[in-house]
Amino acid sequence: MTSGADRPGSPANFHEKRTYRRRRLTDAARLAPILALVLWFIPLIWPQSGAGTVSSATALIYIFLVWAGVIVMTWGLSRLLADDPTNRAADEGSEE
Amino acid sequence: MSTLNLLIAVCIAYVSFLFFVAFAADRLALQGKKAWLRSPLIYTLSLSIYCTAWTFYGAVGSAARNGFEYLTIYLGPTLVMVSWWWLLRRLLRIGRTQKITSIADLISSRYGKSSLLAAGVTTLAVIGTTPYIALQLQSVTLSFSVFAAQSDGSDPEVYRDLGLWLSLGLAVFTVLFGTRNLDAKERHDGVVMAIAVEAVVKLVALLSVGIFVVWGVSGGLSEALYQIDASEFGQWHTDRSRWAGLIFLSAAAFLCLPRTFQVLVVENDDESHLRTASWAFPLYLCLISLFVVPIAVVGLSIMPEGSNPDLFVLTVPLALGENGLAMLSFLGGFSSATSMVIVAAIALSTMVSNHIVMPIWLRLRPSGASVSGDVRAAVLMARRLSIVGVVMLGYLYYRFSGGGAALASIGLVAFCGLAQVLPAMLGGMFWRGATRLGAFAGLTAGFATWLYTLYLPSFGVGTILPATIIDNGLLGWAWLKPDALFGISGMDQLMHALLWSMLFNVAAFVTVSLLSFPSPLERLQAAQFVNIFEHSANTRTWSRGGAQTEDLMVMAQRILGAREAQALFAGHARKQGARGDLPEPTPDFLEVLERELGSSVGAATAHAMVGQITGGMAVSVEDLMAVADETAQMLEYSARLKEQSEELSRTALELRNANQKLTRLSIQKDAFLSQISHELRTPMTSIRAFSEILRDTDQIQPDDQSRYASIIHDEAQRLTRLLDDLLDLSVVENGQVNLNLRDGTLRDALDRAVSSAAVGEDGAQLEIKRDPAREDIALHTDLDRLSQVFINLIANARKYCDAPNPCLTIRVMQDADRIVVDFQDNGSGISPEAADLIFEKFARVSDQKAGGAGLGLAICRQVMTRLGGSVEYVPALRGANFRVVLPYRTALAAQ
Numbered sequence: 001m002t003s004g005a006d007r008p009g010s011p012a013n014f015h016e017k018r019t020y021r022r023r024r025l026t027d028a029a030r031l032a033p034i035l036a037l038v039l040w041f042i043p044l045i046w047p048q049s050g051a052g053t054v055s056s057a058t059a060l061i062y063i064f065l066v067w068a069g070v071i072v073m074t075w076g077l078s079r080l081l082a083d084d085p086t087n088r089a090a091d092e093g094s095e096e
Numbered sequence: 097m098s099t100l101n102l103l104i105a106v107c108i109a110y111v112s113f114l115f116f117v118a119f120a121a122d123r124l125a126l127q128g129k130k131a132w133l134r135s136p137l138i139y140t141l142s143l144s145i146y147c148t149a150w151t152f153y154g155a156v157g158s159a160a161r162n163g164f165e166y167l168t169i170y171l172g173p174t175l176v177m178v179s180w181w182w183l184l185r186r187l188l189r190i191g192r193t194q195k196i197t198s199i200a201d202l203i204s205s206r207y208g209k210s211s212l213l214a215a216g217v218t219t220l221a222v223i224g225t226t227p228y229i230a231l232q233l234q235s236v237t238l239s240f241s242v243f244a245a246q247s248d249g250s251d252p253e254v255y256r257d258l259g260l261w262l263s264l265g266l267a268v269f270t271v272l273f274g275t276r277n278l279d280a281k282e283r284h285d286g287v288v289m290a291i292a293v294e295a296v297v298k299l300v301a302l303l304s305v306g307i308f309v310v311w312g313v314s315g316g317l318s319e320a321l322y323q324i325d326a327s328e329f330g331q332w333h334t335d336r337s338r339w340a341g342l343i344f345l346s347a348a349a350f351l352c353l354p355r356t357f358q359v360l361v362v363e364n365d366d367e368s369h370l371r372t373a374s375w376a377f378p379l380y381l382c383l384i385s386l387f388v389v390p391i392a393v394v395g396l397s398i399m400p401e402g403s404n405p406d407l408f409v410l411t412v413p414l415a416l417g418e419n420g421l422a423m424l425s426f427l428g429g430f431s432s433a434t435s436m437v438i439v440a441a442i443a444l445s446t447m448v449s450n451h452i453v454m455p456i457w458l459r460l461r462p463s464g465a466s467v468s469g470d471v472r473a474a475v476l477m478a479r480r481l482s483i484v485g486v487v488m489l490g491y492l493y494y495r496f497s498g499g500g501a502a503l504a505s506i507g508l509v510a511f512c513g514l515a516q517v518l519p520a521m522l523g524g525m526f527w528r529g530a531t532r533l534g535a536f537a538g539l540t541a542g543f544a545t546w547l548y549t550l551y552l553p554s555f556g557v558g559t560i561l562p563a564t565i566i567d568n569g570l571l572g573w574a575w576l577k578p579d580a581l582f583g584i585s586g587m588d589q590l591m592h593a594l595l596w597s598m599l600f601n602v603a604a605f606v607t608v609s610l611l612s613f614p615s616p617l618e619r620l621q622a623a624q625f626v627n628i629f630e631h632s633a634n635t636r637t638w639s640r641g642g643a644q645t646e647d648l649m650v651m652a653q654r655i656l657g658a659r660e661a662q663a664l665f666a667g668h669a670r671k672q673g674a675r676g677d678l679p680e681p682t683p684d685f686l687e688v689l690e691r692e693l694g695s696s697v698g699a700a701t702a703h704a705m706v707g708q709i710t711g712g713m714a715v716s717v718e719d720l721m722a723v724a725d726e727t728a729q730m731l732e733y734s735a736r737l738k739e740q741s742e743e744l745s746r747t748a749l750e751l752r753n754a755n756q757k758l759t760r761l762s763i764q765k766d767a768f769l770s771q772i773s774h775e776l777r778t779p780m781t782s783i784r785a786f787s788e789i790l791r792d793t794d795q796i797q798p799d800d801q802s803r804y805a806s807i808i809h810d811e812a813q814r815l816t817r818l819l820d821d822l823l824d825l826s827v828v829e830n831g832q833v834n835l836n837l838r839d840g841t842l843r844d845a846l847d848r849a850v851s852s853a854a855v856g857e858d859g860a861q862l863e864i865k866r867d868p869a870r871e872d873i874a875l876h877t878d879l880d881r882l883s884q885v886f887i888n889l890i891a892n893a894r895k896y897c898d899a900p901n902p903c904l905t906i907r908v909m910q911d912a913d914r915i916v917v918d919f920q921d922n923g924s925g926i927s928p929e930a931a932d933l934i935f936e937k938f939a940r941v942s943d944q945k946a947g948g949a950g951l952g953l954a955i956c957r958q959v960m961t962r963l964g965g966s967v968e969y970v971p972a973l974r975g976a977n978f979r980v981v982l983p984y985r986t987a988l989a990a991q
Contacts, residue, residue: 029181036178040171040343040475043164043334053333057321058162060389061166067174067382074178075375082371 118286125285133363136372142359144295147434149235157899158405159392172346172382180374183412191361199357199449206524207532208618214451215852224513227506229490232433263491274442301428306387354443445482453478462685516542528622533612538605550593645678654724835878843871863895863903875974888952897923920977
């Protein structure tokens, strides 16, 4: 995983940085479902009655906007985490 | 042509189309054109098996009744798909490397291939899925009847038999395309393709109805939103516990339902498809739920009071005269129902045949599974029968439950039942400490709670659970009321059941796992599952150190033997400077290990074995263990053979030595016989000659006469002595001798021996050196016999000592448990090869000095053995040295 650091020269730095980026990407991929869950749990704190209740249309738009956001986010992450042979070892290794 | 006939014609055409699609896909797959069949798009669409007729029709009904709650059913699976990186990727990798064929297989495989667990999960799946199949049949017949009733006004009851024909048709389709092959990974190209087509049909149908409702009826998006706000659920109002609980429940169900597991894991061909599905399937779910609320709102406003909101998708277009759209909608519902039944039947039949039917069949067969083709046919037959059985079970359930409201709520009840598998599944994937007993306890606790609090009550009060139990609790204990365990009432029944069943499930699972100890196979499987990414690298060489040393150790021990394997591993750990006894699985180490294993099982097998643990090949761990066990047995066997052959050659050598000794003895004996005849003859000759002289000579001098007589007497005595010796030896040898035990001292015995040996001494004097002070040891033994031994040794020294001034030293030594008496002379000693023989009968060191019969030492040895001691020849620096050993108890007894 740290083979880049063992080698001298500039490619090492470049490789290190990419590995680092990729690790953070996998972190993001792990956190994505939590973000989605939190956003979809927001309706739980909306008032159920009295003043300030949220209209159905607003609720519907909110939920579907979050949905669209989640889809776009997952799409982006899956694109960025796409199979890159040079980085495969790094991502496999960071799994555990 | 009536609408009904048209409907039937469309149905038949559609089903024929499905048959064609499945058939064509299977043909293409056979020709190897799998690229398109196995694309990420097809995979994503096949996941839509999650959306059944219950969601197609029921979502609108649920929205009309409970507002936004229906969304939770789609949000849960979306969250699961978004968790692809840490959850689904792992699940798929496990499924691929372990050749998982169903959810029951996954659980069983993780927990040490437990067939009991597999059968349990299968039972749970059948109980949970049968009502669900019934629900699909109900939705189709219901839509059929409503559609036809609205068109023709005929009685909907006429279409009751439709359910039977539908289930028969589905069973045929599933048998045809679901059991074409016995592929290890259970992939069904035709079925998956048909499912994908049906996914498109249902999405298009729902979207068409939605677009028609929003833009055709409401008059645009903003108007539709306005209508929603103006309708009876204009304000956000949702049961909070159900919102959270149902998201969890649907997420769990998406992972645990047999049919979704089938398409998600088993039918998956390429892990990279998951990347596409991770966003594409949420998109599908989003689209399919997008127009549910507008349809419900419009349905509520235009349909007459009391009409079934579950059928708004169908009835709204019909009411507005859009027959074509209604037909499309009907096909959407039909698609949802049929695809669900087909995949559920495949998934369940795999589980039932693999985990229930086949184990029983194999056990009942007397000869076991000896012929492979035989078993293959049996498996296929079991699977076909299981498919028909599962579908027919659904049909019977539908017939006897009578449809209605009880069925409508069964969807979530089934979700809750199957979610009980979740703790064992996730625990098995992420926690090495999860054990078989734990999984079994968790499943049992969760399943029992679910059965008692939700499933049995779902049949209605008084159907299975009597009303007294529901009102007063089990055995009259109020805290056991099915809808208010521990007296906590007021909760929604589903949430109540979900909460308690999951709590009991997880608690039992964790507690029993912590307390129990897993079997070796379980531990190996646990390592394989939890560290799946380290075990299943795609690389072929050992370039990555991903192997689990512990597992390698387990395997190496089976093949090399525990001590050798430990030594090998410990040696490498030291070389690498690692802490503990386990080295890092570096390529170097793997190569060495492979060579070591290769020497036992062959290089190819060794590579496959190491590959199994490090690289994830297509051999199951169980196979591997079997191979390892077999090899270990063979090694043991060959080691035993080697040992035996070594023993044989040792015996042969001993025999050869004994034979040589016997031959030597035989020669000695021949020599002795001639000697003894000579010995007997010489005195005989003198006796005869002198007795003849005495008889025949008349004038004989008196002193001559007495001289001759004494010669005869001496010779007769010599003869008697010889015969006495022979007699004595045979008596001692046969053990008939009676020991005359007396008290005395060693000095007495030696004194007697020295004086006796001096009798008849002539010629050369033998000087005897003694140390009388040390000889003063009390004895309790047969002193006469002991003296006899001493006399013999002294006489031998006198006879054979060839020194000019012969001298015998008698030394007495005493240690903890014995007394040692050495007789050492100053002669030239005895050659080693002669020393070997001197204690044998008739043995004599040399032929020249024909002193005795060669029986003395043999008698000595026998006597000493009888006295519990020994006499032996001890090679000394100079002279012959005989050592007499007396046991100390002989001395002790005298004190």
